[in-house]
Amino acid sequence: MDKDKIVEEWKLLYELGTAISLTTELKKLFHVVLTAVTIGDGLGFNRAAIFLYNRPNNTIDGILGVAPDSIQEATIIWDTLKNLDIRGKMASWLINEINIEAQLNSNFNKIISQFRINIEKDTIFKNIYQKEAFIFNSNNLGSDDKIFKELNFEEFAFAPLISREQPIGAIVADNFYNKRPITQDDISTLFLFSNQSAIAIENLMGVETYKNMSKRLIEEQQNLIHQKHIFNLGRAVADITHEIKNALIGAIGFVERAKKLSDTNQQTYKYLEIVKKELDRVYNLTLDINRYSKGQNRSVKKQFDLEKLILDTVETLKTIDSKNQNIKFETSLSEFAKYLYGDPDQIKQVLINLTKNSMEAISNKKDGLIKISTYKEDKFIVISVEDNGGGIDVKFLPYVFKPFYSTKSHGTGLGLSIVREIVQEHNGVINLNNFVGKGAKFIIKIPNITEEEKDEKKDNGG
Ligand SMILES: Nc1ncnc2c1ncn2[C@@H]1O[C@H](COP(=O)(O)OP(=O)(O)O)[C@@H](O)[C@H]1O
Numbered sequence: 001m002d003k004d005k006i007v008e009e010w011k012l013l014y015e016l017g018t019a020i021s022l023t024t025e026l027k028k029l030f031h032v033v034l035t036a037v038t039i040g041d042g043l044g045f046n047r048a049a050i051f052l053y054n055r056p057n058n059t060i061d062g063i064l065g066v067a068p069d070s071i072q073e074a075t076i077i078w079d080t081l082k083n084l085d086i087r088g089k090m091a092s093w094l095i096n097e098i099n100i101e102a103q104l105n106s107n108f109n110k111i112i113s114q115f116r117i118n119i120e121k122d123t124i125f126k127n128i129y130q131k132e133a134f135i136f137n138s139n140n141l142g143s144d145d146k147i148f149k150e151l152n153f154e155e156f157a158f159a160p161l162i163s164r165e166q167p168i169g170a171i172v173a174d175n176f177y178n179k180r181p182i183t184q185d186d187i188s189t190l191f192l193f194s195n196q197s198a199i200a201i202e203n204l205m206g207v208e209t210y211k212n213m214s215k216r217l218i219e220e221q222q223n224l225i226h227q228k229h230i231f232n233l234g235r236a237v238a239d240i241t242h243e244i245k246n247a248l249i250g251a252i253g254f255v256e257r258a259k260k261l262s263d264t265n266q267q268t269y270k271y272l273e274i275v276k277k278e279l280d281r282v283y284n285l286t287l288d289i290n291r292y293s294k295g296q297n298r299s300v301k302k303q304f305d306l307e308k309l310i311l312d313t314v315e316t317l318k319t320i321d322s323k324n325q326n327i328k329f330e331t332s333l334s335e336f337a338k339y340l341y342g343d344p345d346q347i348k349q350v351l352i353n354l355t356k357n358s359m360e361a362i363s364n365k366k367d368g369l370i371k372i373s374t375y376k377e378d379k380f381i382v383i384s385v386e387d388n389g390g391g392i393d394v395k396f397l398p399y400v401f402k403p404f405y406s407t408k409s410h411g412t413g414l415g416l417s418i419v420r421e422i423v424q425e426h427n428g429v430i431n432l433n434n435f436v437g438k439g440a441k442f443i444i445k446i447p448n449i450t451e452e453e454k455d456e457k458k459d460n461g462g
């Protein structure tokens with residue numbers, strides 16, 4: 001290269017570098033870089049593409065390809081650019097005048113942007129590790145480099161993108177339309193330019209990661225604020241229901257007294273009975289809400305006798321249901337699931353809520369049956385409650401675990417929400433096998449942690 005040419009080259013690189021450094025958005029930067037490679041007053045190639053090394057996937061990914069779709073289009077573009085006289089104003093032209101939309105829509109870009117190849121394959125992209133640019137032709141291609149054949153690359157320039165000594169990808173360019181031979185000067189200018197570009201690309205990728213990170217941080221912060229609101233709301237609800245409960249206990253007591261004072265045949269007595277029933281209902285609601293807000297409290301976990309807990313609970317529920325003699329209870333409790341690590345009070349609540357639902361589902365049936373089973377499965381203790389009460393209508397399925405959702409005239413809709421809360425608190429999962437028209441089976445799986453394992457955890461924790 002003679003001296004004049006070198007000065008020219010440095011001027012050019014300076015202008016292109018200015019354009020690159022003034023671009024603040026990564027996506028736009030790819031367009032600026034490739035346009036610089038392809039405009040006649042820039043590096044003057046006919047077509048150019050950027051590929052980036054995707055480190056986590058160990059692949060080379062096509063990012064953007066810039067090329068006119070036909071020789072006619074190419075000629076129009078070149079003629080326009082010739083008349084524009086953009087030399088000296090190239091930086092601002094590159095930043096402001098690129099038709100990004102048109103570049104994205106070219107057939108060339110469509111193929112490039114969908115390209116991905118594993119770097120372990122037989123591909124010329126292995127040359128991203130080289131510290132120089134090359135002129136390649138179709139004889140240099142690897143057996144997996146089908147894309148270059150598909151796009152009819154014959155002679156082309158290959159310049160690795162190197163930033164801080166690390167390969168981040170490559171620029172590939174050729175003179176597909178005017179068939180101008182690629183010179184060593186072209187290659188050395190392209191290599192200088194690709195190094196400038198690589199640093200800019202890497203910087204903007206860093207900015208992008210930083211932007212994403214701070215976005216996620218903000219989202220998380222908002223989540224936290226939201227959770228705190230819910231927590232405070234939960235507290236307020238618990239306080240209020242506590243007050244209501246106390247008032248109700250008083251009121252129910254006086255209604256009982258008034259009932260005793262009035263004649264059972266009197267209309268007053270019947271009214272009082274209705275009042276009592278309604279008050280009982282609200283009282284039960286306060287109990288459920290209380291449990292629901294407690295469900296979010298920390299539980300007191302220990303190894304306990306699950307079998308005994310289930311048998312006791314069934315006995316209690318049977319007596320509650322003394323008027324309904326139709327219901328049969330069946331238990332099938334595995335000796336391998338005799339003990340469970342958890343909060344016995346909360347697990348009892350789970351059993352009561354599920355069994356009560358089953359009892360309500362079969363209350364009108366003659367042959368109502370509730371089966372409670374336990375067994376061990378891998379690292380889980382499984383508890384299931386099954387009934388033949390007709391199951392749940394498919395259209396209600398998405399809602400049954402939602403708080404305050406109930407299909408019962410006197411339901412609180414909190415039973416299953418409490419169950420789910422407690423199961424989650426035990427790091428377990430709950431599943432529903434629903435047999436429409438036949439019955440429902442709720443299956444709970446809780447990790448089986450033995451006392452020793454728990455101690456080990458403590459020890460390891462320091
Ligand atoms: N075993 C079951 N069989 C049929 N439907 C059920 C069963 N368990 C729950 N459901 C349905 O899920 C809804 C929500 O249950 P739950 O949260 O316990 O509230 P509630 O019992 O107060 O209605 C019930 O209203 C009912 O429609």
Ligand SMILES: [Mg+2]
Binds near residue numbers: 411414
């Ligand atoms: Mg219920």
